[in-house]
Amino acid sequence: MDVPSRFHFTHHRLVEFADTDLAGIMHFANFFRFVESAEHAFFRSLGFRVHTADGHEHQGWPRLEVTCQYLKPARFEETLEIGLRVSELRNSSLTYGFWVFGPGEGRSLVAKGSCSIIHVALDTKAHQLRKAPIPAALRHALENMMAG
Amino acid sequence: MDVPSRFHFTHHRLVEFADTDLAGIMHFANFFRFVESAEHAFFRSLGFRVHTADGHEHQGWPRLEVTCQYLKPARFEETLEIGLRVSELRNSSLTYGFWVFGPGEGRSLVAKGSCSIIHVALDTKAHQLRKAPIPAALRHALENMMAG
Amino acid sequence: MDVPSRFHFTHHRLVEFADTDLAGIMHFANFFRFVESAEHAFFRSLGFRVHTADGHEHQGWPRLEVTCQYLKPARFEETLEIGLRVSELRNSSLTYGFWVFGPGEGRSLVAKGSCSIIHVALDTKAHQLRKAPIPAALRHALENMMAG
Amino acid sequence: MDVPSRFHFTHHRLVEFADTDLAGIMHFANFFRFVESAEHAFFRSLGFRVHTADGHEHQGWPRLEVTCQYLKPARFEETLEIGLRVSELRNSSLTYGFWVFGPGEGRSLVAKGSCSIIHVALDTKAHQLRKAPIPAALRHALENMMAG
Numbered sequence: 001m002d003v004p005s006r007f008h009f010t011h012h013r014l015v016e017f018a019d020t021d022l023a024g025i026m027h028f029a030n031f032f033r034f035v036e037s038a039e040h041a042f043f044r045s046l047g048f049r050v051h052t053a054d055g056h057e058h059q060g061w062p063r064l065e066v067t068c069q070y071l072k073p074a075r076f077e078e079t080l081e082i083g084l085r086v087s088e089l090r091n092s093s094l095t096y097g098f099w100v101f102g103p104g105e106g107r108s109l110v111a112k113g114s115c116s117i118i119h120v121a122l123d124t125k126a127h128q129l130r131k132a133p134i135p136a137a138l139r140h141a142l143e144n145m146m147a148g
Numbered sequence: 149m150d151v152p153s154r155f156h157f158t159h160h161r162l163v164e165f166a167d168t169d170l171a172g173i174m175h176f177a178n179f180f181r182f183v184e185s186a187e188h189a190f191f192r193s194l195g196f197r198v199h200t201a202d203g204h205e206h207q208g209w210p211r212l213e214v215t216c217q218y219l220k221p222a223r224f225e226e227t228l229e230i231g232l233r234v235s236e237l238r239n240s241s242l243t244y245g246f247w248v249f250g251p252g253e254g255r256s257l258v259a260k261g262s263c264s265i266i267h268v269a270l271d272t273k274a275h276q277l278r279k280a281p282i283p284a285a286l287r288h289a290l291e292n293m294m295a296g
Numbered sequence: 297m298d299v300p301s302r303f304h305f306t307h308h309r310l311v312e313f314a315d316t317d318l319a320g321i322m323h324f325a326n327f328f329r330f331v332e333s334a335e336h337a338f339f340r341s342l343g344f345r346v347h348t349a350d351g352h353e354h355q356g357w358p359r360l361e362v363t364c365q366y367l368k369p370a371r372f373e374e375t376l377e378i379g380l381r382v383s384e385l386r387n388s389s390l391t392y393g394f395w396v397f398g399p400g401e402g403r404s405l406v407a408k409g410s411c412s413i414i415h416v417a418l419d420t421k422a423h424q425l426r427k428a429p430i431p432a433a434l435r436h437a438l439e440n441m442m443a444g
Numbered sequence: 445m446d447v448p449s450r451f452h453f454t455h456h457r458l459v460e461f462a463d464t465d466l467a468g469i470m471h472f473a474n475f476f477r478f479v480e481s482a483e484h485a486f487f488r489s490l491g492f493r494v495h496t497a498d499g500h501e502h503q504g505w506p507r508l509e510v511t512c513q514y515l516k517p518a519r520f521e522e523t524l525e526i527g528l529r530v531s532e533l534r535n536s537s538l539t540y541g542f543w544v545f546g547p548g549e550g551r552s553l554v555a556k557g558s559c560s561i562i563h564v565a566l567d568t569k570a571h572q573l574r575k576a577p578i579p580a581a582l583r584h585a586l587e588n589m590m591a592g
Contacts, residue, residue, distance in 0.1 A: 017336060017347065018177060018329045020170035022224055022495065024349070024568065027166055028507045029476035033314045036473070040313060044373075051313065051372065051466065053320070055273025056204040063472040067511040073573075076170055076347065077340075124272075124468065125203025129517075165484060165495065166477045170347065172420065172497070176359040177332070180325035181462045188461060192521075199318065199461065199520065201468070211324040215363045221425075224495065225488075272320065277369075314471055318464035318520055325462060351569025352500040372466055420568075421499030 001112055003099055007083035008145045009045060011038035015078045025073035031111050032066060035098045038082040039115065046141045056125035059132065061117045064093060068113035078103045080110065089142055092131040093118040149260055151247055155231035156293045157193060159186035163226045173221035179259050180214060183246045186230040187263065194289045204273035207280065209265045212241060216261035226251045228258065237290055240279040241266040297408055299395055303379035304441045305341060307334035311374050321369035327407050328362060331394045334378040335411065342437045352421035355428065357413045360389060364409035374399045376406065385438055388427040389414040445556055447543055451527035452589045453489060455482035459522045469517035475555050476510060479542045482526040483559065490585045500569035503576065505561045508537060512557035522547045524554065533586055536575040537562040 013034050021027040043050050051060045074080055081101040088095040093116060100111040121132040134142075161182050169175040191198050199208045222228055229249040236243040241264060248259040269280040282290075309330050317323040339346050347356045370376055377397040384391040389412060396407040417428040430438075457478050465471040487494050495504045518524055525545040532539040537560060544555040565576040578586075 016329070016333050017169055018175055018332060021165055022168035022170065022172045023502065023504050023506065023566070024170045025506075028510065029166060029473045029480070032473040032476070033312070036314060037312050040373075049373065053272065058467070060467050062467065062469075062517070063514050065511070065513045066472065067509070069509045070507050073506070077336075077345065122467070124201065162481075164477070164481050166480060171354065171356050171358065171418070173358075176362065177325045177328040180328070181460070184325070184462060185460050188521075197521065206319070208319050210319065210321075210369070211366050213363070213365045214324065215361070217361045218359050221358070225484075225493065270319070313465055314473060316466035317461055318466065318468045320466045323462055349568065420497065 001097055001114070003109065003112075004083075004085045004097070007085050007099075008096075009038065009042035009084045011041050011082045011084070012079055013037055013082065015074050015076055015080060017076060020076050025075055028068075028070060031068055031070075031074075031100065031113075034080060034082055034100065035084075035113070035115065038084055038098065039096070039117075042084055046138060048135070048138050056123055058122040058124060059120070060122060061119055064116040064118050066113065066115050068111055070111050072102065072108060072110045074100070074102065074110050081107070086142055086146055087114070089134070089139065089146065092120075092133055094134065094142070149245055149262070151257065151260075152231075152233045152245070155233050155247075156244075157186065157190035157232045159189050159230045159232070160227050161185055161230065163222050163224055163228060165224060168224050173223055176216070176218060179216055179218075179222075179248065179261075182228060182230055182248065183232075183261070183263065186232055186246065187244070187265075190232055194286060196283070196286050204271055206270040206272060207268070208270060209267055212264040212266050214261065214263050216259055218259050220250065220256060220258045222248070222250065222258050229255070234290055234294055235262070237282070237287065237294065240268075240281055242282065242290070297393055297410070299405065299408075300379075300381045300393070303381050303395075304392075305334065305338035305380045307337050307378045307380070308375050309333055309378065311370050311372055311376060313372060316372050321371055324364075324366060327364055327366075327370075327396065327409075330376060330378055330396065331380075331409070331411065334380055334394065335392070335413075338380055342434060344431070344434050352419055354418040354420060355416070356418060357415055360412040360414050362409065362411050364407055366407050368398065368404060368406045370396070370398065370406050377403070382438055382442055383410070385430070385435065385442065388416075388429055390430065390438070445541055445558070447553065447556075448527075448529045448541070451529050451543075452540075453482065453486035453528045455485045455526045455528070456523050457481055457526065459518050459520055459524060461520060464520050469519055472512075472514060475512055475514075475518075475544065478524060478526055478544065479528075479557070479559065482528055482542065483540070483561075486528055490582060492579070492582050500567055502566040502568060503564070504566060505563055508560040508562050510557065510559050512555055514555050516546065516552060516554045518544070518546065518554050525551070530586055530590055531558070533578070533583065533590065536564075536577055538578065538586070
C-alpha cells in the first residue's frame with residue numbers, strides 16, 4: 001500500500017478538541033470517522049448520497065472490513081488531508097485505500113488503511129437486508145476514474 | 149438544585165479512554181451520554197424502552213432542553229454514580245434532575261443538571277413528528293415514585 | 297434569549313453520519329461538540345488557542361455550565377450555522393450564547409443555548425488547577441466586540 | 445482467524461443510544477471503542493493500567509494497526525460479548541485478536557479483528573516518544589496465559 005501517485009478524491013478535516021484523548025492526540029477510532037467523512041464527500045462529489053431513506057426502504061453502504069496502520073500521532077487543530085483511491089470494484093461492493101497526511105510542508109503520512117463497503121437495500125419494516133448492485137451511473141463514474 | 153435525599157434511580161458507569169480529551173479529563177459533552185445511559189437504564193428498570201420502531205412508525209423521547217453544571221473533573225477509569233430524580237411530569241413530557249458523583253469515599257459531586265424530554269410518535273415515511281401522551285403504565289409508575 | 301441582531305462569530309459545520317443516532321437525526325450531545333468547534337474557531341479568529349501545553353503546564357478553558365434548548369431536528373448532510381455572542385465577561389470566565397440554524401432559505405432555528413467557560417492554569421505534575429485571569433489581549437478584543 | 449476455543453479475557457458491554465447511527469445500528473467506528481474497553485478491562489484484570497502519567501512522563505499503549513470485519517449489525521440495547529486472545533508477544537508490542545458476539549442463545553459472531561499495540565514512554569515536555577519494553581510482570585502474566 002504505497003502512496004499512490006494520484007488520488008480519486010482528497011478531503012481536508014480539522015482535528016477538533018473532542019477528537020482527542022488523554023494521550024493528547026486524536027483517538028485512534030476517530031480516524032475512521034475522518035475517513036468516512038472523506039468517503040461521503042467523495043460520493044457527494046459524484047452526485048450520490050451514501051444513505052437514502054424512503055419510509056421504511058433505506059439504501060446504504062455498510063462496512064464489510066476496515067484496516068488502519070497508525071504511523072504518527074495527529075494533534076489538536078491540525079488539518080489532516082485524506083486521500084482516497086478505489087482499488088477494486090465488484091458487483092455490489094468496492095474497496096478503497098486511504099492515506100491520511102499531516103499538515104504543513106512535511107505533509108508526513110499519519111495513517112493509511114482500507115475500507116471495503118457494500119451497497120445494501122434495507123426494509124426496516126420487514127427487517128430484511130439484502131445486497132444491491134452498485135447503481136450503474138455510480139459504477140460508470142468510478143470505472144472512468146479507475147481507468148484514468 | 150440541592151442533592152435530593154433520595155433518587156428515583158441510580159446508575160454507575162466507568163469513564164473510558166475514549167471519553168477523555170487532551171485536557172486529561174472526561175470531555176464535557178460525554179456527561180450527557182452518561183446521563184442518557186442512566187435515563188435509558190431507568191426506563192428499562194420500569195419495563196419500558198425509550199425507542200421502539202415498527203417499520204416506519206417510531207416512538208421515542210427526544211430532548212427539549214438540557215442543562216449541566218460542571219463542578220469537578222471526571223478522570224479515566226473512575227466509576228461515576230449518576231442519580232436521577234423526576235421533578236415534573238406533564239402530559240407528553242417530563243423533566244428530571246441528575247447528579248453525578250465521583251468514586252470512593254468522598255463521593256464528591258462532579259456535575260449536576262437537568263433534562264426535559266418529550267414523548268413523540270414519528271412517521272418516518274410521511275416525515276411527520278407529533279407529541280404523544282406518556283403511556284399510562286409509565287405515568288403510573290412515575291407518579292408512584294414521585295409520591296413515595 | 298432572542299436571536300441577536302448580530303453575532304460575534306459565525307461558524308458552519310456539516311452533520312456527518314457519525315453525528316446521527318438511530319432516531320435518524322443528530323444526537324443531542326453532539327450539538328455541544330458543534331458549539332465547541334465554533335468557540336475554538338472564534339478563539340483562533342482572535343489569534344488565541346483554547347488549549348496550550350508547555351510540558352506539565354497547561355492552559356485551558358473548561359466548561360462551568362452549559363444549557364441547550366432543542367427546537368428542531370438536525371439531519372445528516374445538513375450544513376448548520378452556529379452563531380456565537382459573548383454576553384458576559386468576568387475576570388477569569390465568560391458566558392456566551394449560541395444559536396444553531398438549519399440550512400437553506402428558511403434558515404430556521406434548530407437549537408439555542410449558552411456556555412460559561414473559565415480560564416485555568418493546570419499543573420499536571422502537581423495535579424493543581426487554578427483559575428487564571430483572561431489574557432489582556434483577549435479581554436481587549438472581546439470588550440471591543442461587545443461594545444461594537 | 446477462526447473463533448478460538450478459549451479467550452484470554454471476555455468483556456460485556458451494552459450498545460447505547462449514542463453508539464448507533466441513522467442506519468439504526470451501531471456505528472462501525474464504535475466497535476473499536478468497545479474493543480478498547482475490553483482491552484483496558486483485560487489490563488486491569490492483570491493488575492496493570494494502560495495509561496499512567498507522572499507529570500510530563502506518560503506511559504501508554506498507542507495502536508500500531510487495527511483490522512475489523514463486520515459480519516452482522518449490532519443493535520441498540522444489545523449486550524455484546526467481546527473475547528480477546530493475544531496471538532503475538534514481542535519486546536515492546538503485542539497483537540491480539542478480538543471476536544464480538546451478539547446477545548442471547550444464538551450468540552452469533554457480529555465482528556472480528558485484531559489490534560497491534562505498542563508500549564511507549566512519552567515525555568510531554570520534551571515532546572519525545574520512545575518505545576518501551578513490556579514490563580516484566582505483565583510479560584510474565586501474558587506468557588503464562590499464552591502457554592496455558
